[in-house]
Amino acid sequence: MDFGALDLAARFLHVAGVIIWVGHNWVNVVQTPVFRRVLPADPPENVRAVFIGASKREHGIFRHASLIVLATGVYMLWRRGDLFDALALSGPSATIGLGAWLGTLMVMNLWFVLWPHQKKVLGFIPASTEERLRCSRITFLSSRTNTVLSVATLLLMLSGAHGVLLFG
Numbered sequence: 001m002d003f004g005a006l007d008l009a010a011r012f013l014h015v016a017g018v019i020i021w022v023g024h025n026w027v028n029v030v031q032t033p034v035f036r037r038v039l040p041a042d043p044p045e046n047v048r049a050v051f052i053g054a055s056k057r058e059h060g061i062f063r064h065a066s067l068i069v070l071a072t073g074v075y076m077l078w079r080r081g082d083l084f085d086a087l088a089l090s091g092p093s094a095t096i097g098l099g100a101w102l103g104t105l106m107v108m109n110l111w112f113v114l115w116p117h118q119k120k121v122l123g124f125i126p127a128s129t130e131e132r133l134r135c136s137r138i139t140f141l142s143s144r145t146n147t148v149l150s151v152a153t154l155l156l157m158l159s160g161a162h163g164v165l166l167f168g
Contacts, residue, residue, distance in 0.1 A: 014072035096160025114142035
């Protein structure tokens with residue numbers, strides 16, 4: 001069976017997902033370069049549904065892009081026969097494997113730290129003002145962590161995919 005089209009689709013989805021996911025992180029850094037202890041203003045009641053819908057869509061797209069990046073990355077490593085060596089950080093696959101582990105850490109940070117707190121900050125789930133302020137700091141730091149890790153992850157994954165050996 002020829003997997004050429006599936007491999008091409010996986011690579012396209014992987015790159016598009018990286019652009020969406022990492023791009024969202026970097027846009028966030030540009031828009032909010034430093035932490036401000038301010039909550040987003042609650043929108044007027046007549047635009048609340050539109051705001052909530054747009055926010056859920058935006059955050060949903062970038063969150064799910066992270067899962068697409070992870071799934072297509074695992075698939076591509078598996079198809080190359082490098083999955084187990086990469087995850088074990090073994091031989092020439094160690095470089096891309098380290099990038100894959102950092103990417104996995106970023107996905108876990110996004111889904112298990114950032115997102116549960118972000119839902120409170122944006123008002124998707126009820127929370128007191130104090131709780132929303134506490135959560136806003138956590139989301140800020142979590143987002144910045146992913147942004148910093150994205151630089152190392154991209155460098156490791158690009159160098160691993162293009163044959164640069166960083167480990168003997």
